Amino acid sequence: WNLLHVRFEENGRILCSVNKQLVIDVIDLEKEGGFIGLCKFREPTASFRNFRFAKRFSSSQVKPKSVFKLRKLTRNLSAHRALGEADLQQILDIGKTAPQMLQDYSEELKQRSDDLQKLSKEIRERLVIAELVESLSYSDEKSIDLLKSALLIARIDNEHFNLNDYLKKADALADQIKSEFPKHSNDEQRIKILVSQLFNEMGFHGSTLDFHHRSNSYMNEVMDDREGLPITLSILFIELADRLNLKVTGLGLPGHFLAMYRKPQSLELDQENLTRNTAKHEIIIDAFGGKIIDRQEAARLTGLAIEDLAFEPSPKKEIIKRMLRNLVQVAGREKDPISQTRYLDTILAISPDDRYSRAQRAMIYYIREEFERALSDIDYLLESDPESPENQPLRVIRNRLINQGAAAF
Structure with a gap:
């Protein structure tokens, strides 16, 4: 998809950008009225999504109760408030170390922002996976x-x-x-x-x-x-x-x-x-x-x-599981274990007893040194089929994880 953005200013100036790169900047005083629209031609016709127009785009509408709940749950990641003149004077009174202290705090806030972004991404992915599982739940x-x-x-x-x-x-x-x-x-x-x-x-x-x-x-x-x-x-x-x-x-x-x-x-x-x-x-x-x-x-x-x-x-x-296994392989080719884990999470959400996918995820956790998660998957495999001939190498890896400090759940 390409991002198209057109801004029409009061002085007749028209600014057009493609993927945030300005490509047209003209002044046309003849266009004082009219309507906003889209033009499509040729085959295959162009497709547009998220088309919006307004004098000023409004923010998304959310329930105040939900905002309060989320902020309470993530209070350790909350943003810093704006400062008044009196507060600024107190900072000035600190002296020469104040800029460095503010810079350090700025880095801390950036980390908190990154943590919130990661949390938002994880929650969104989990919601989509849950929707996918539900879509396949019909007998x-x-x-x-x-x-x-x-x-x-x-x-x-x-x-x-x-x-x-x-x-x-x-x-x-x-x-x-x-x-x-x-x-x-x-x-x-x-x-x-x-x-x-x-x-x-x-x-x-x-x-x-x-x-x-x-x-x-x-x-x-x-x-x-x-x-x-x-x-x-x-x-x-x-x-x-x-x-x-x-x-x-x-x-x-x-x-x-x-x-x-x-x-x-x-x-x-x-x-x-x-x-x-x-x-x-x-x-x-x-x-x-x-x-x-x-x-x-x-x-x-x-x-x-x-x-x-x-x-x-x-x-x-x-x-659907075959599609996901294809993506697991592609992510492996790209040396992207995080994406591999995400696709394996989805397969296991659909079919928790998929032993091959669970063993594969355990090995990825092990390589990434996420030992407790690896141990959890291995224990699931051992407990779900205690007599499986594949269990012996799993027990060896389990003992190794315990020796490395992983705690059994």
Whole structure:
């Protein structure tokens, strides 16, 4: 996103900046009246968010009771009050050491401000994670809004976008594609039109220049930039199909995520004939490549034999966890353990019994010398499955943590 700021002053002066960099400074005395608006043209059209205009922007409205409560809880971080003339004179009376004392206090206030910023960030992240967990809490898959859940992952790292705008954008894309459906078209024809419209006409495509960039995992940026990972493009495809009454699911094969449509009658086959016949009643979509493929091509993308692959729909909760695991890997590549921990926190909030993610978080805590947190995760693993063959190395690490002074909870 680019930040655009326009200021119109009384003397006819117009100041325009892009990302806080002044680019236009002119005086136009003819523009004495009129209206404020936005102009969009070309395809894809520009998008705007947080559009505001006023003589003076007002501060956010908050409840006084909430302000009092927060300040009471963070009283050790409170700001210094303004000084009157009498107080200033008392400081002057201190003498030459006063400036240094004020400078020292200034540094202390900066640290307090940093602490409040960190606290604000942590609280915001926890609230978003809680909302994500709630969005996945439905036992019925149909009740889970996969696009909203995927957008909430982006919200963890980036608060500056309106989630509902992207849900509306998906609705608009679906309506545009629906207008291309012939009146009496069947589901297979509509799937093929959806593939053609989304990937050929609208230009959504797989990211090849910077595959591992985090932007490819943020659904809002995928929808803005029209490029992404196999899983994020598949999610968009699934959600557009859902808006078009086409039952498409995720297909989480090892190393490559796909989308899959199955004819409703294929679900009624008996188990003996299921494996043999479902391939005849399905359409597999490689959203990253922007095309329809068969099982042989899907196997080639994974590097595995076709008989080793299970062509079964992925639950939506597992799709979201796979997105988060991708971000854990990206943060690891970037040597960013703080972000790794944040994504692992989210996975464990969704699935507390995910042993691999909890062990991974424990190791990150250990490397960062957050020994008590590491010990807490290791104890959880040992207590939740005392007979696991993986416990012996965990016990060794636990003893080492105890020797280093970590306290068991």
